[in-house]
Amino acid sequence: MDRRQRIAIVGAGLGGLAVAGFLQRAGFAATVYEQAPTFSRIGAGIILSANVTKALRRLGIEQDLVASGLKPHCYISRAWDTGETLYEIIFDASSEARFGGPYLNIHRGDLHAVMHGAVTPGSISFNHRLVGLEELSGAIRLVFDNGVKVDADIVIGADGINSKVREFVVDAEPPRFVGAVAHRAIFPTQRLRGFKIPDCTKWWGRDRHILPYFMTSRRDEIYVIGVVPASKWESDAPSVPGSREELINCFANFHNDLLRVLEAAEDVSVWPIFDRERNDCWSRGRAVLLGDACHPMRPFMAAGGAMAVEDAAILTRCLATIDAAAEAFRCYEATRIPRVSEVQRISIENSWMRGPTDVDWFYRYDSCVAPLTQPNATEMKRRRAQ
Ligand SMILES: Cc1cc2nc3c(=O)[nH]c(=O)nc-3n(C[C@H](O)[C@H](O)[C@H](O)COP(=O)(O)OP(=O)(O)OC[C@H]3O[C@@H](n4cnc5c(N)ncnc54)[C@H](O)[C@@H]3O)c2cc1C
Known part of the structure; x- marks a missing residue:
């Protein structure tokens, strides 16, 4: 795609910062709009498995993440009453080599600070809360609560579970x-x-x-x-x-x-x-969703942030290699939906690493090189008709 396309990203959470970093490295001048006045250090932890850390490595921040967080020696599942070990995974040099990246525990505030450093200075506009999107001929207009209006060629909704962009793409149904x-x-x-x-x-x-x-x-x-x-x-x-x-x-x-x-x-x-219930509609016209905006999930597999970062890597690859935005969005959806919906399913079931678990398909996945899936012709026809 033409690198002069104006790409506006709504939301500077994990997904928004990741997609900004990937797009900027691919030569796009992407701009981020965030409602908060600044980043704050919200008190909570987050787990980053190898599939995420190896993607974030491409943003040049792996060492900073390791320095800010902890490479845990292990993860243990134990029974509530007897304390019996139900499952244990050891993280060491050989697991890191096998999975292709480290497994990290980190404070969310520290993660944000490191990821902020991966984005071009000055490309995030804080204090910009999106309140509406308008389709123009040949562009899409973003309307913010501070009165600012911005015209873009593509809008990426990385604005979380209560996404305003999702209202434009799907509907205004609240999360459950x-x-x-x-x-x-x-x-x-x-x-x-x-x-x-x-x-x-x-x-x-x-x-x-x-x-x-x-x-x-x-x-x-x-x-x-x-x-x-x-x-x-x-x-x-x-x-x-x-x-x-x-x-x-x-x-x-x-x-x-x-x-x-x-x-x-x-x-x-x-x-x-x-x-939210699974909904495979992730894009409409010039707007596309990623992360919690399109697939918020229960945090029981500790994988929602991971899915947002993987979405960011795949969406960037689709936009970088496919000329038309609509075709790039179809390829992005076809590539992402099967993996994300499996993670959503396991998160609802709350079964991840409860007992013996095959973790390879999840941890070894590399969103920066994994094959892109071409959408089937029927799906393309159906979406074009919408
Ligand atoms: C209790 C809990 C524990 C979790 N633990 C893990 C874990 O260990 N590992 C993991 O991978 N995931 C975990 N998750 C999931 C993870 O936090 C989310 O999936 C992830 O934050 C989603 O990233 P995102 O960028 O899509 O959205 P968010 O991180 O929510 O970012 C959205 C951004 O958009 C901004 N925004 C919203 N609306 C607007 C607007 N109208 N205009 C402008 N900006 C706007 C917000 O201010 C925010 O900065 C957990 C979730 C919960 C609830």
Whole structure:
């Protein structure tokens, strides 16, 4: 595609920053519009598996990610009551060679800061909340809440689960509450008073699970995310304050090794979990979606961010190698939808690494070189007729 095409990216989250970085490296002058006034260090951890770190390597940030995060020695699944090890994976030089990249735990704020460095300075406009899109002849117009209007050839909606671009592409249906909330906390490791824990453990209960893990190689802070059923969510806020007592109550029958950690927790907050039903419509006209904007998923496989980064790599390759945007979008959708929908399915099932698991198909995948899938002719005809 002609590198002079004006590409506007809405949202500077993981997907938006990744696609900006990939497109700019491919020679496009992509610009990002973000509603927030600046990046803030939101308190939570995130797991980056090898399929993500090897994609981010192409943005030249792998070493910075490793320096900011932790290469965990292992991930362990344990039974809530007996503490029996159900599954364990060791991460070392040989697993890194096998998967083609490191597995990392990292603070989201640190991840954002590193990814920001992969984008051309000055190419992100903060304080720009998209409020509307208008089709013009030969362009698409972005309308922002600050009165700014921008005309572009292509709009990439990387604006998360409540995407405004999705309203233009699909509909304005709100996301669905999945009937679960996440209790999250970050606290200093010294509060464990010498009690040692592995780098990452997932404790599996009947209807709930919880993961304590370290986010930096100093191992001086622990992040805990515990997911429990909830019949409703009534707040408009992204999260509400929680408490150590409430957290302990939710996992009161769990093994003592976990309770020792929860007794040290502080600064607990409670977050609703939303997703959407699978919908394979990811583009319309000059607008295309990626990440949570088109496939928000339950965070039970720790893979939503990973899918956004892979989307970014594949979309860039399609735009870089295919002349017409519509054909590039079809190729992007045909390549991504089978893999993403499998990850969505496993996330709903909450079965990833619960017991013996084939992880190769997921970790070894390289979105920067994996074959692109040509859409079939029937699908092309159907979409052209829309
Ligand atoms: C509890 C929890 C734990 C998770 N753990 C993991 C994990 O360990 N590993 C993993 O890979 N994934 C994890 N995920 C999933 C992951 O966080 C998301 O899938 C990922 O953040 C999606 O990236 P995105 O860029 O699509 O959207 P987001 O990261 O949500 O970014 C969207 C951006 O768009 C901006 N925006 C929104 N609307 C507008 C607008 N109208 N105008 C301008 N800007 C706008 C937002 O401010 C934001 O910056 C987890 C999710 C949750 C809820």
